Amino acid sequence: MISATELSGLLSGRIxxxxxxxxxxxxxxxxxxxxILPGSFNxxxxxxxxxxxxxVVMTGQPVHFELTVRNADKGELSLLEINRRVAQFAGRHTVILAAAPLFVQKARLYPGRAFVMGYDTALRLVTPAYYGSEAAMLAAFAAIAAANCRFFVAGRxxxxxxxxxxxxxxxxxxxxxxxxxxxxxFRRDISSTQLRERSASQGGTVS
Structure with a gap:
Protein backbone atom coordinates (compact mmCIF):
# COMPACT_ATOMS: atom_id res chain seq x y z
CA MET A 1 0.00 0.00 0.00
CA ILE A 2 1.17 3.55 -0.60
CA SER A 3 0.81 6.68 1.50
CA ALA A 4 -0.67 10.08 0.68
CA THR A 5 2.87 11.50 0.65
CA GLU A 6 4.03 8.94 -1.90
CA LEU A 7 1.00 9.59 -4.10
CA SER A 8 1.61 13.32 -3.90
CA GLY A 9 5.18 12.70 -5.02
CA LEU A 10 3.97 10.75 -8.05
CA LEU A 11 1.38 13.30 -9.08
CA SER A 12 3.76 16.23 -8.65
CA GLY A 13 6.54 14.56 -10.60
CA ARG A 14 8.97 14.44 -7.67
CA ILE A 15 8.74 10.64 -7.95
CA ILE A 36 5.72 -3.71 -18.58
CA LEU A 37 1.98 -4.25 -18.95
CA PRO A 38 0.19 -0.97 -18.16
CA GLY A 39 -3.49 -0.86 -17.25
CA SER A 40 -6.20 0.34 -14.91
CA PHE A 41 -6.75 -3.19 -13.48
CA ASN A 42 -10.36 -2.58 -12.52
CA VAL A 56 7.16 -14.30 -20.80
CA VAL A 57 7.06 -17.30 -23.15
CA MET A 58 7.99 -15.14 -26.15
CA THR A 59 10.89 -13.30 -24.51
CA GLY A 60 12.05 -15.40 -21.59
CA GLN A 61 11.95 -12.20 -19.53
CA PRO A 62 9.65 -11.16 -16.67
CA VAL A 63 6.60 -8.99 -17.32
CA HIS A 64 5.47 -6.58 -14.60
CA PHE A 65 2.20 -4.68 -14.26
CA GLU A 66 1.95 -0.87 -14.19
CA LEU A 67 -1.05 0.84 -12.63
CA THR A 68 -1.39 4.29 -14.14
CA VAL A 69 -2.62 6.61 -11.39
CA ARG A 70 -3.30 9.45 -13.83
CA ASN A 71 -5.29 8.46 -16.90
CA ALA A 72 -5.27 10.59 -20.05
CA ASP A 73 -9.06 10.25 -20.39
CA LYS A 74 -10.33 9.60 -16.84
CA GLY A 75 -8.18 11.81 -14.62
CA GLU A 76 -6.47 10.83 -11.36
CA LEU A 77 -7.32 7.93 -9.08
CA SER A 78 -7.90 8.54 -5.39
CA LEU A 79 -5.52 7.08 -2.80
CA LEU A 80 -8.27 4.76 -1.60
CA GLU A 81 -8.94 3.48 -5.12
CA ILE A 82 -5.24 3.05 -5.88
CA ASN A 83 -4.70 0.96 -2.77
CA ARG A 84 -7.83 -1.09 -3.55
CA ARG A 85 -6.42 -1.97 -6.96
CA VAL A 86 -2.89 -2.54 -5.65
CA ALA A 87 -4.31 -5.03 -3.13
CA GLN A 88 -5.16 -7.35 -6.05
CA PHE A 89 -1.43 -7.94 -6.64
CA ALA A 90 -0.45 -8.63 -3.02
CA GLY A 91 1.42 -11.88 -2.62
CA ARG A 92 1.20 -12.53 -6.37
CA HIS A 93 2.85 -9.98 -8.64
CA THR A 94 5.00 -6.86 -8.70
CA VAL A 95 3.07 -3.71 -9.63
CA ILE A 96 4.56 -0.37 -10.60
CA LEU A 97 2.70 2.91 -10.00
CA ALA A 98 3.29 5.92 -12.22
CA ALA A 99 1.50 9.10 -13.28
CA ALA A 100 2.59 8.78 -16.92
CA PRO A 101 -0.51 8.04 -19.02
CA LEU A 102 1.18 8.49 -22.41
CA PHE A 103 3.56 5.92 -23.83
CA VAL A 104 6.07 8.61 -24.76
CA GLN A 105 6.15 9.45 -21.04
CA LYS A 106 6.47 5.78 -20.11
CA ALA A 107 9.39 5.43 -22.51
CA ARG A 108 11.25 8.13 -20.56
CA LEU A 109 10.55 6.32 -17.28
CA TYR A 110 11.42 2.84 -18.58
CA PRO A 111 14.00 3.11 -21.38
CA GLY A 112 14.84 -0.12 -23.15
CA ARG A 113 11.58 -1.79 -22.11
CA ALA A 114 8.84 -3.51 -24.05
CA PHE A 115 5.23 -2.58 -23.36
CA VAL A 116 2.45 -5.17 -23.52
CA MET A 117 -1.05 -4.15 -24.63
CA GLY A 118 -4.26 -5.26 -26.27
CA TYR A 119 -5.46 -4.32 -29.74
CA ASP A 120 -7.74 -1.53 -28.49
CA THR A 121 -4.86 0.26 -26.74
CA ALA A 122 -2.63 -0.18 -29.78
CA LEU A 123 -5.37 1.31 -31.97
CA ARG A 124 -5.34 4.51 -29.90
CA LEU A 125 -1.54 4.51 -29.96
CA VAL A 126 -1.43 4.71 -33.77
CA THR A 127 -4.37 7.12 -34.24
CA PRO A 128 -3.16 10.69 -34.99
CA ALA A 129 -6.30 12.24 -33.48
CA TYR A 130 -5.16 11.17 -30.01
CA TYR A 131 -2.05 13.33 -30.44
CA GLY A 132 -3.67 16.30 -32.15
CA SER A 133 -1.85 15.74 -35.46
CA GLU A 134 0.12 13.15 -37.40
CA ALA A 135 3.28 15.17 -36.88
CA ALA A 136 2.83 15.01 -33.10
CA MET A 137 2.23 11.25 -33.30
CA LEU A 138 5.41 10.72 -35.32
CA ALA A 139 7.39 12.88 -32.89
CA ALA A 140 6.14 10.69 -30.03
CA PHE A 141 7.17 7.52 -31.87
CA ALA A 142 10.59 9.03 -32.60
CA ALA A 143 11.07 9.58 -28.86
CA ILE A 144 9.85 6.05 -28.06
CA ALA A 145 12.25 4.57 -30.63
CA ALA A 146 15.12 6.71 -29.28
CA ALA A 147 14.40 5.24 -25.81
CA ASN A 148 14.76 1.76 -27.36
CA CYS A 149 11.22 0.77 -26.39
CA ARG A 150 8.86 -1.51 -28.30
CA PHE A 151 5.39 -3.05 -28.12
CA PHE A 152 3.79 -6.50 -27.91
CA VAL A 153 0.17 -6.45 -29.08
CA ALA A 154 -2.50 -9.04 -28.28
CA GLY A 155 -5.61 -9.52 -30.42
CA ARG A 156 -9.04 -8.47 -29.19
CA PHE A 186 -3.11 -15.76 -25.89
CA ARG A 187 -6.74 -15.07 -26.64
CA ARG A 188 -9.46 -14.08 -24.18
CA ASP A 189 -12.71 -12.53 -25.36
CA ILE A 190 -13.81 -10.60 -22.28
CA SER A 191 -12.97 -7.11 -21.06
CA SER A 192 -12.75 -5.38 -17.68
CA THR A 193 -15.99 -3.55 -18.53
CA GLN A 194 -17.78 -6.83 -19.19
CA LEU A 195 -16.50 -8.27 -15.91
CA ARG A 196 -17.74 -5.23 -13.97
CA GLU A 197 -21.13 -5.42 -15.68
CA ARG A 198 -21.37 -9.14 -14.93
CA SER A 199 -20.52 -8.53 -11.27
CA ALA A 200 -23.09 -5.74 -11.00
CA SER A 201 -25.81 -7.92 -12.53
CA GLN A 202 -25.03 -10.60 -9.96
CA GLY A 203 -25.19 -8.08 -7.13
CA GLY A 204 -21.52 -8.45 -6.30
CA THR A 205 -18.42 -6.33 -6.39
CA VAL A 206 -15.27 -6.72 -8.45
CA SER A 207 -12.01 -6.20 -6.65
Missing part, protein backbone atom coordinates in the same frame (compact mmCIF):
# COMPACT_ATOMS: atom_id res chain seq x y z
CA UNK A 16 8.73 8.95 -11.34
CA UNK A 17 7.57 5.52 -10.22
CA UNK A 18 6.82 3.42 -7.16
CA UNK A 19 7.42 -0.32 -7.35
CA UNK A 20 5.47 -2.53 -4.93
CA UNK A 21 6.74 -6.08 -4.59
CA UNK A 22 4.48 -9.07 -3.86
CA UNK A 23 5.57 -8.85 -0.22
CA UNK A 24 4.55 -5.19 0.01
CA UNK A 25 7.98 -3.55 -0.11
CA UNK A 26 7.93 -0.15 -1.84
CA UNK A 27 10.85 1.06 -3.98
CA UNK A 28 11.11 4.61 -5.31
CA UNK A 29 12.27 5.17 -8.90
CA UNK A 30 13.62 1.62 -9.14
CA UNK A 31 11.46 -0.28 -11.63
CA UNK A 32 12.48 -3.92 -12.06
CA UNK A 33 13.94 -5.21 -15.33
CA UNK A 34 11.58 -6.79 -17.82
CA UNK A 35 8.58 -5.83 -19.93
CA UNK A 43 -10.27 -5.51 -12.04
CA UNK A 44 -7.07 -7.47 -12.59
CA UNK A 45 -8.31 -10.43 -14.63
CA UNK A 46 -7.25 -13.46 -16.63
CA UNK A 47 -6.82 -11.35 -19.78
CA UNK A 48 -4.02 -9.37 -18.13
CA UNK A 49 -2.45 -12.51 -16.70
CA UNK A 50 -2.71 -14.31 -20.03
CA UNK A 51 -0.91 -11.51 -21.87
CA UNK A 52 1.75 -11.53 -19.18
CA UNK A 53 2.32 -15.27 -19.54
CA UNK A 54 2.41 -15.09 -23.34
CA UNK A 55 5.13 -12.43 -23.42
CA UNK A 157 -12.59 -9.47 -30.12
CA UNK A 158 -14.75 -6.44 -30.91
CA UNK A 159 -18.37 -6.76 -32.05
CA UNK A 160 -17.90 -10.43 -32.89
CA UNK A 161 -14.68 -10.05 -34.87
CA UNK A 162 -11.18 -10.86 -33.63
CA UNK A 163 -8.79 -8.01 -34.47
CA UNK A 164 -5.00 -8.35 -34.42
CA UNK A 165 -1.94 -6.21 -35.07
CA UNK A 166 -2.33 -7.01 -38.77
CA UNK A 167 -5.56 -4.96 -38.80
CA UNK A 168 -3.78 -1.78 -37.68
CA UNK A 169 -2.27 0.85 -39.94
CA UNK A 170 1.15 1.38 -38.39
CA UNK A 171 3.44 4.34 -39.03
CA UNK A 172 5.73 2.92 -41.71
CA UNK A 173 8.93 4.23 -40.15
CA UNK A 174 8.07 2.63 -36.78
CA UNK A 175 6.28 -0.59 -37.75
CA UNK A 176 9.31 -2.58 -36.55
CA UNK A 177 8.55 -1.48 -32.97
CA UNK A 178 5.43 -3.70 -32.94
CA UNK A 179 5.30 -7.47 -32.42
CA UNK A 180 2.05 -9.48 -32.45
CA UNK A 181 1.24 -11.87 -29.61
CA UNK A 182 0.17 -15.04 -31.46
CA UNK A 183 -3.43 -16.13 -30.92
CA UNK A 184 -2.27 -19.62 -29.96
CA UNK A 185 -0.35 -18.09 -27.04
Missing amino acids: GSLTITPTGDVRIDDPPPGA PLHEGHLGMQRAV QIDGRFYTLADLTLPVAYAQLFTPIPEDL
Whole structure:
Protein backbone atom coordinates (compact mmCIF):
# COMPACT_ATOMS: atom_id res chain seq x y z
CA MET A 1 0.00 0.00 0.00
CA ILE A 2 1.17 3.55 -0.60
CA SER A 3 0.81 6.68 1.50
CA ALA A 4 -0.67 10.08 0.68
CA THR A 5 2.87 11.50 0.65
CA GLU A 6 4.03 8.94 -1.90
CA LEU A 7 1.00 9.59 -4.10
CA SER A 8 1.61 13.32 -3.90
CA GLY A 9 5.18 12.70 -5.02
CA LEU A 10 3.97 10.75 -8.05
CA LEU A 11 1.38 13.30 -9.08
CA SER A 12 3.76 16.23 -8.65
CA GLY A 13 6.54 14.56 -10.60
CA ARG A 14 8.97 14.44 -7.67
CA ILE A 15 8.74 10.64 -7.95
CA GLY A 16 8.73 8.95 -11.34
CA SER A 17 7.57 5.52 -10.22
CA LEU A 18 6.82 3.42 -7.16
CA THR A 19 7.42 -0.32 -7.35
CA ILE A 20 5.47 -2.53 -4.93
CA THR A 21 6.74 -6.08 -4.59
CA PRO A 22 4.48 -9.07 -3.86
CA THR A 23 5.57 -8.85 -0.22
CA GLY A 24 4.55 -5.19 0.01
CA ASP A 25 7.98 -3.55 -0.11
CA VAL A 26 7.93 -0.15 -1.84
CA ARG A 27 10.85 1.06 -3.98
CA ILE A 28 11.11 4.61 -5.31
CA ASP A 29 12.27 5.17 -8.90
CA ASP A 30 13.62 1.62 -9.14
CA PRO A 31 11.46 -0.28 -11.63
CA PRO A 32 12.48 -3.92 -12.06
CA PRO A 33 13.94 -5.21 -15.33
CA GLY A 34 11.58 -6.79 -17.82
CA ALA A 35 8.58 -5.83 -19.93
CA ILE A 36 5.72 -3.71 -18.58
CA LEU A 37 1.98 -4.25 -18.95
CA PRO A 38 0.19 -0.97 -18.16
CA GLY A 39 -3.49 -0.86 -17.25
CA SER A 40 -6.20 0.34 -14.91
CA PHE A 41 -6.75 -3.19 -13.48
CA ASN A 42 -10.36 -2.58 -12.52
CA PRO A 43 -10.27 -5.51 -12.04
CA LEU A 44 -7.07 -7.47 -12.59
CA HIS A 45 -8.31 -10.43 -14.63
CA GLU A 46 -7.25 -13.46 -16.63
CA GLY A 47 -6.82 -11.35 -19.78
CA HIS A 48 -4.02 -9.37 -18.13
CA LEU A 49 -2.45 -12.51 -16.70
CA GLY A 50 -2.71 -14.31 -20.03
CA MET A 51 -0.91 -11.51 -21.87
CA GLN A 52 1.75 -11.53 -19.18
CA ARG A 53 2.32 -15.27 -19.54
CA ALA A 54 2.41 -15.09 -23.34
CA VAL A 55 5.13 -12.43 -23.42
CA VAL A 56 7.16 -14.30 -20.80
CA VAL A 57 7.06 -17.30 -23.15
CA MET A 58 7.99 -15.14 -26.15
CA THR A 59 10.89 -13.30 -24.51
CA GLY A 60 12.05 -15.40 -21.59
CA GLN A 61 11.95 -12.20 -19.53
CA PRO A 62 9.65 -11.16 -16.67
CA VAL A 63 6.60 -8.99 -17.32
CA HIS A 64 5.47 -6.58 -14.60
CA PHE A 65 2.20 -4.68 -14.26
CA GLU A 66 1.95 -0.87 -14.19
CA LEU A 67 -1.05 0.84 -12.63
CA THR A 68 -1.39 4.29 -14.14
CA VAL A 69 -2.62 6.61 -11.39
CA ARG A 70 -3.30 9.45 -13.83
CA ASN A 71 -5.29 8.46 -16.90
CA ALA A 72 -5.27 10.59 -20.05
CA ASP A 73 -9.06 10.25 -20.39
CA LYS A 74 -10.33 9.60 -16.84
CA GLY A 75 -8.18 11.81 -14.62
CA GLU A 76 -6.47 10.83 -11.36
CA LEU A 77 -7.32 7.93 -9.08
CA SER A 78 -7.90 8.54 -5.39
CA LEU A 79 -5.52 7.08 -2.80
CA LEU A 80 -8.27 4.76 -1.60
CA GLU A 81 -8.94 3.48 -5.12
CA ILE A 82 -5.24 3.05 -5.88
CA ASN A 83 -4.70 0.96 -2.77
CA ARG A 84 -7.83 -1.09 -3.55
CA ARG A 85 -6.42 -1.97 -6.96
CA VAL A 86 -2.89 -2.54 -5.65
CA ALA A 87 -4.31 -5.03 -3.13
CA GLN A 88 -5.16 -7.35 -6.05
CA PHE A 89 -1.43 -7.94 -6.64
CA ALA A 90 -0.45 -8.63 -3.02
CA GLY A 91 1.42 -11.88 -2.62
CA ARG A 92 1.20 -12.53 -6.37
CA HIS A 93 2.85 -9.98 -8.64
CA THR A 94 5.00 -6.86 -8.70
CA VAL A 95 3.07 -3.71 -9.63
CA ILE A 96 4.56 -0.37 -10.60
CA LEU A 97 2.70 2.91 -10.00
CA ALA A 98 3.29 5.92 -12.22
CA ALA A 99 1.50 9.10 -13.28
CA ALA A 100 2.59 8.78 -16.92
CA PRO A 101 -0.51 8.04 -19.02
CA LEU A 102 1.18 8.49 -22.41
CA PHE A 103 3.56 5.92 -23.83
CA VAL A 104 6.07 8.61 -24.76
CA GLN A 105 6.15 9.45 -21.04
CA LYS A 106 6.47 5.78 -20.11
CA ALA A 107 9.39 5.43 -22.51
CA ARG A 108 11.25 8.13 -20.56
CA LEU A 109 10.55 6.32 -17.28
CA TYR A 110 11.42 2.84 -18.58
CA PRO A 111 14.00 3.11 -21.38
CA GLY A 112 14.84 -0.12 -23.15
CA ARG A 113 11.58 -1.79 -22.11
CA ALA A 114 8.84 -3.51 -24.05
CA PHE A 115 5.23 -2.58 -23.36
CA VAL A 116 2.45 -5.17 -23.52
CA MET A 117 -1.05 -4.15 -24.63
CA GLY A 118 -4.26 -5.26 -26.27
CA TYR A 119 -5.46 -4.32 -29.74
CA ASP A 120 -7.74 -1.53 -28.49
CA THR A 121 -4.86 0.26 -26.74
CA ALA A 122 -2.63 -0.18 -29.78
CA LEU A 123 -5.37 1.31 -31.97
CA ARG A 124 -5.34 4.51 -29.90
CA LEU A 125 -1.54 4.51 -29.96
CA VAL A 126 -1.43 4.71 -33.77
CA THR A 127 -4.37 7.12 -34.24
CA PRO A 128 -3.16 10.69 -34.99
CA ALA A 129 -6.30 12.24 -33.48
CA TYR A 130 -5.16 11.17 -30.01
CA TYR A 131 -2.05 13.33 -30.44
CA GLY A 132 -3.67 16.30 -32.15
CA SER A 133 -1.85 15.74 -35.46
CA GLU A 134 0.12 13.15 -37.40
CA ALA A 135 3.28 15.17 -36.88
CA ALA A 136 2.83 15.01 -33.10
CA MET A 137 2.23 11.25 -33.30
CA LEU A 138 5.41 10.72 -35.32
CA ALA A 139 7.39 12.88 -32.89
CA ALA A 140 6.14 10.69 -30.03
CA PHE A 141 7.17 7.52 -31.87
CA ALA A 142 10.59 9.03 -32.60
CA ALA A 143 11.07 9.58 -28.86
CA ILE A 144 9.85 6.05 -28.06
CA ALA A 145 12.25 4.57 -30.63
CA ALA A 146 15.12 6.71 -29.28
CA ALA A 147 14.40 5.24 -25.81
CA ASN A 148 14.76 1.76 -27.36
CA CYS A 149 11.22 0.77 -26.39
CA ARG A 150 8.86 -1.51 -28.30
CA PHE A 151 5.39 -3.05 -28.12
CA PHE A 152 3.79 -6.50 -27.91
CA VAL A 153 0.17 -6.45 -29.08
CA ALA A 154 -2.50 -9.04 -28.28
CA GLY A 155 -5.61 -9.52 -30.42
CA ARG A 156 -9.04 -8.47 -29.19
CA GLN A 157 -12.59 -9.47 -30.12
CA ILE A 158 -14.75 -6.44 -30.91
CA ASP A 159 -18.37 -6.76 -32.05
CA GLY A 160 -17.90 -10.43 -32.89
CA ARG A 161 -14.68 -10.05 -34.87
CA PHE A 162 -11.18 -10.86 -33.63
CA TYR A 163 -8.79 -8.01 -34.47
CA THR A 164 -5.00 -8.35 -34.42
CA LEU A 165 -1.94 -6.21 -35.07
CA ALA A 166 -2.33 -7.01 -38.77
CA ASP A 167 -5.56 -4.96 -38.80
CA LEU A 168 -3.78 -1.78 -37.68
CA THR A 169 -2.27 0.85 -39.94
CA LEU A 170 1.15 1.38 -38.39
CA PRO A 171 3.44 4.34 -39.03
CA VAL A 172 5.73 2.92 -41.71
CA ALA A 173 8.93 4.23 -40.15
CA TYR A 174 8.07 2.63 -36.78
CA ALA A 175 6.28 -0.59 -37.75
CA GLN A 176 9.31 -2.58 -36.55
CA LEU A 177 8.55 -1.48 -32.97
CA PHE A 178 5.43 -3.70 -32.94
CA THR A 179 5.30 -7.47 -32.42
CA PRO A 180 2.05 -9.48 -32.45
CA ILE A 181 1.24 -11.87 -29.61
CA PRO A 182 0.17 -15.04 -31.46
CA GLU A 183 -3.43 -16.13 -30.92
CA ASP A 184 -2.27 -19.62 -29.96
CA LEU A 185 -0.35 -18.09 -27.04
CA PHE A 186 -3.11 -15.76 -25.89
CA ARG A 187 -6.74 -15.07 -26.64
CA ARG A 188 -9.46 -14.08 -24.18
CA ASP A 189 -12.71 -12.53 -25.36
CA ILE A 190 -13.81 -10.60 -22.28
CA SER A 191 -12.97 -7.11 -21.06
CA SER A 192 -12.75 -5.38 -17.68
CA THR A 193 -15.99 -3.55 -18.53
CA GLN A 194 -17.78 -6.83 -19.19
CA LEU A 195 -16.50 -8.27 -15.91
CA ARG A 196 -17.74 -5.23 -13.97
CA GLU A 197 -21.13 -5.42 -15.68
CA ARG A 198 -21.37 -9.14 -14.93
CA SER A 199 -20.52 -8.53 -11.27
CA ALA A 200 -23.09 -5.74 -11.00
CA SER A 201 -25.81 -7.92 -12.53
CA GLN A 202 -25.03 -10.60 -9.96
CA GLY A 203 -25.19 -8.08 -7.13
CA GLY A 204 -21.52 -8.45 -6.30
CA THR A 205 -18.42 -6.33 -6.39
CA VAL A 206 -15.27 -6.72 -8.45
CA SER A 207 -12.01 -6.20 -6.65
